[in-house]
Amino acid sequence: MAIEHLHDFLQNYFTAHNCELVHNQDGILTVQLTEKMDRALMNRPFYWHYVKSTGFAGEPMKLTLITNPDRRDDKGEWIHFGSPRLQQLFAHLHDNEKFTKLFQKIDTTKKTALYPWLVINIKISYIGKQKRDEIISIGLHLVNGMMKTEMMEYLKTIPLQMTISDYCFTISPLIKVKSGFKRIEAVLENYIENQTYEWADESLKTLNEEIDLLKHFYSDRMDEENLDNKMEQELNEITNRYQPHVLFNVINGGIFYLTDDPTLTIQ
Amino acid sequence: MSKIQLKKDTTFIEEFLTNLDNEGPFSSWELFQMNYQAEATSMTPTFNGLRALDYLPHVDFLPHQIQTAKQAVEEMNGRAILADEVGLGKTIEAGLILKEYMIRGLVKKALILVPASLVSQWAKELNEKFYIPAIPYRKSYNWEQVDILISSIDTAKRSPHREQILDINYDFILIDEAHKLKNHKTKNYEFVRALKKKYCLLLTATPVQNRLIEIFNLVSILKPGHLGNYETFLEQYGKDRKNIKQDAYLKQLVQKVMIRNTRKGTELSNTSRNIETVWLDFTEEEKAFYQELDQLTGTFATFTKITLLREICSSREACFLSLKKMADNENANSEIFRSLMSKIEELPNHSKAEKVVEIIQRNSDEKVIIFTEYRATQLYLQWYLQQNNITSVPFRGGFKSGKKDWMKQLFKNHAQVLIATEAGGEGINLQFCNHLINYDLPWNPMRIEQRIGRIHRYGQEKDVHIYNMAIRETVEEHIMNLLYEKIKLFEQVIGNLDMILAELNITDIETELQTIFSESTSTGEAKIKLDNLSSIIKYTHDSTVSEEKQYGN
Numbered sequence: 001m002a003i004e005h006l007h008d009f010l011q012n013y014f015t016a017h018n019c020e021l022v023h024n025q026d027g028i029l030t031v032q033l034t035e036k037m038d039r040a041l042m043n044r045p046f047y048w049h050y051v052k053s054t055g056f057a058g059e060p061m062k063l064t065l066i067t068n069p070d071r072r073d074d075k076g077e078w079i080h081f082g083s084p085r086l087q088q089l090f091a092h093l094h095d096n097e098k099f100t101k102l103f104q105k106i107d108t109t110k111k112t113a114l115y116p117w118l119v120i121n122i123k124i125s126y127i128g129k130q131k132r133d134e135i136i137s138i139g140l141h142l143v144n145g146m147m148k149t150e151m152m153e154y155l156k157t158i159p160l161q162m163t164i165s166d167y168c169f170t171i172s173p174l175i176k177v178k179s180g181f182k183r184i185e186a187v188l189e190n191y192i193e194n195q196t197y198e199w200a201d202e203s204l205k206t207l208n209e210e211i212d213l214l215k216h217f218y219s220d221r222m223d224e225e226n227l228d229n230k231m232e233q234e235l236n237e238i239t240n241r242y243q244p245h246v247l248f249n250v251i252n253g254g255i256f257y258l259t260d261d262p263t264l265t266i267q
Numbered sequence: 268m269s270k271i272q273l274k275k276d277t278t279f280i281e282e283f284l285t286n287l288d289n290e291g292p293f294s295s296w297e298l299f300q301m302n303y304q305a306e307a308t309s310m311t312p313t314f315n316g317l318r319a320l321d322y323l324p325h326v327d328f329l330p331h332q333i334q335t336a337k338q339a340v341e342e343m344n345g346r347a348i349l350a351d352e353v354g355l356g357k358t359i360e361a362g363l364i365l366k367e368y369m370i371r372g373l374v375k376k377a378l379i380l381v382p383a384s385l386v387s388q389w390a391k392e393l394n395e396k397f398y399i400p401a402i403p404y405r406k407s408y409n410w411e412q413v414d415i416l417i418s419s420i421d422t423a424k425r426s427p428h429r430e431q432i433l434d435i436n437y438d439f440i441l442i443d444e445a446h447k448l449k450n451h452k453t454k455n456y457e458f459v460r461a462l463k464k465k466y467c468l469l470l471t472a473t474p475v476q477n478r479l480i481e482i483f484n485l486v487s488i489l490k491p492g493h494l495g496n497y498e499t500f501l502e503q504y505g506k507d508r509k510n511i512k513q514d515a516y517l518k519q520l521v522q523k524v525m526i527r528n529t530r531k532g533t534e535l536s537n538t539s540r541n542i543e544t545v546w547l548d549f550t551e552e553e554k555a556f557y558q559e560l561d562q563l564t565g566t567f568a569t570f571t572k573i574t575l576l577r578e579i580c581s582s583r584e585a586c587f588l589s590l591k592k593m594a595d596n597e598n599a600n601s602e603i604f605r606s607l608m609s610k611i612e613e614l615p616n617h618s619k620a621e622k623v624v625e626i627i628q629r630n631s632d633e634k635v636i637i638f639t640e641y642r643a644t645q646l647y648l649q650w651y652l653q654q655n656n657i658t659s660v661p662f663r664g665g666f667k668s669g670k671k672d673w674m675k676q677l678f679k680n681h682a683q684v685l686i687a688t689e690a691g692g693e694g695i696n697l698q699f700c701n702h703l704i705n706y707d708l709p710w711n712p713m714r715i716e717q718r719i720g721r722i723h724r725y726g727q728e729k730d731v732h733i734y735n736m737a738i739r740e741t742v743e744e745h746i747m748n749l750l751y752e753k754i755k756l757f758e759q760v761i762g763n764l765d766m767i768l769a770e771l772n773i774t775d776i777e778t779e780l781q782t783i784f785s786e787s788t789s790t791g792e793a794k795i796k797l798d799n800l801s802s803i804i805k806y807t808h809d810s811t812v813s814e815e816k817q818y819g820n
Contacts, residue, residue, distance in 0.1 A: 001300075001304055002304065002307040002308040003304050003305070003307075003308045012297060015297075016295060016297040016298050016301070017298075069324070078325075080325075081321055081324075082321065082322025082324065083398070090305040090308075090309060093298065094302060094305065094306070096294070096298070096302075097299050097301065098282070098283075098286075098294070098302070099282075099283055099286045099287075099292075099294065100294045100295075101287070101291070101293045102293075102296055102299075121303050123306060123310060125372070126314075127373075128314075129314075129344050130314040130315065130340070130341065130371075131311060131314070131371045131372070131373055132311060132313055133310035134310075134312070135303075135306060135307055135310055137303070152300070152303055155300075156300070160296040161296070162293065162296075177283070177284060177287065178280060181283075185275060197271065199314060200270065200271050204270060206344065210492075213490065213491065214491050215492070216496055217487070217491040217492030217495075218496070219496055230460075230461070233463060234491060236463075237463065237464060237465060240436075240465055241345075241465050242344075243272070244270065244271050244272075245271060245272040245273070245274060246271055246272070246273045246274070247274050248273070248274065248275045248276045250276045250279035250280075251302065251303055252294070252302050252303065253283055254293070254294075254299065255287070
């Protein structure tokens, strides 16, 4: 689910933050920021402090972003996957869009039950000599304990909103959120345990080789002071560099109330 | 599984529970999904490959630079000696490696140690080209506060900085001009060994000079024990670098931690150097003065005499200033000096300046850089070019970095000519210019290499034209014929000179030349000695070039 069209992404981002799109043509997008977004993105706290202290409303800036590389010399900022501006937007999303509670939108006149799902999006990093990431999106039915992976892909296909639709009601969870989270963690741990570890074995091999080299290096140098400290430090460096480990990092998560859908089968 | 540590995320669920208790705030579906997309976009899906390339679409990397970065990350695990020849983009390679580690989240805290004169240039390059927020060290900073700091090693190793720095666990250390660390008994070496580091890059254009133990010392910073321990290494290989070519095993070991690209092996050789020696004659008046100066100063120390003669070949002003200084300091000969000074004042414009104007006007659409050894000449040329409606800007090593940047911008956008003195040679890159005039030739051929390196380097898209100015029947003719042309300096030796001089145990060729002139009783004797020197340089070059190919890769 990586971003395919940066321009659409930016358009959606600013629309979701209630910023008006002033100009939007040929890969050039000009948006009128709101005060909130100006404060978040434009890095001018003194301006806002000054304006507020003099009692005026202040004037949020316009921002022009260029996604079309052929037009990058136009007035505005050329934005691409490595540009600081996009990294700033990513960081802003990362900090603010962690939690949610959403309801499936249904047009009905019949009483309809919505079942609670705990959805967790998690980044797993495998770190040995090098590093690799994997993102897993997993959902847990908080009533019957059913689990589903690629949950975000599924959620993309149904309409969601922040309020519950008419004639709908929610079923109370039988599994508490905290123990639900623990179940998900356990499944992921199991998933990791069942993998092959070539990357970790290689890293351990290098780790041991370099430790042997280091010991040999110091074997004849008993004349220097603080020798043990130095060797200890270098041993630590080698260990830090090569000790294989796995990191869990939750991107975001939420409670989703969904209708009973037979296509959501047990994984 | 037991051998792999697992670190779980403990904060998320606590925050989420609080958030649910407080009934929000909750993200909309759009923004929730966008955060997920952003993460999916920035993650690193494979162990290998360079993610950084996707992040830097505005930089055109050369194939050897990408290859070097890949090798340093994937095969050398982030500890490497980058030993490309001058001008092939070691900074670019290092920036790419650092960027890769930052994108992968493996480096947060980095220390970049470079010569003081290059600090701001490194900062600029890393910020503008790589979007790496590297900051030059300032007095008010705490070493702990800033994540990516650039400093000179001299500042860093001084108390109290030293103690603070040694307390920090760095993820990444970079040392530019690392050949200065070749001696393990120096304070610098000891300091660098003591740094706590994860990844480490050593940058140098001249990795091995004459002693093999130097490479042992460099490698020991990165990978202690890789070349054995000190005693066994000395025993096995001795101190002579010649052993490196005899020992295939040692060569192989060195290649595991060192990458060396040469001009020949890369695409840079596509832009060639056209070198033209511009011979000219003094006018009759100038010739007369030159001869008078030569005769009248006959009784002086040879060095003083040579200096004055070289100066008059550059400009009347340069010579005049020296004469004035001598007249003020030396009572005995002040009469001679004063009479010479009054004769200089009568001379018309300098022939060389006229020739330069001719060259510049011939290339009226091109940017030209002129190097001179003398500030007086620099000022004179500026004035003289202006008289001929040629726009120029001055450049000196003593300029503050802000002024340097400003002058460079002025040159790039508004002026046709940049006139630089020697000290301006280091630390500016002028790839947008491809004509270079050596207005007077320095005695030290290394300086010529640095001068040419300013324009003939990574990023130069056109052929480079170099003009060497020399006046017939003067001291310049000797230097040109004996030193430069004989060793085919411009065509062949450049790039290897450092190594050759080290091989010959000549630490400073300038001193060597001064000695030749000051210890010679006649011009003829000086000529013979110069001739000998260039013969030996040429001989050493021919025998080392083949050897050069034997180590590094």
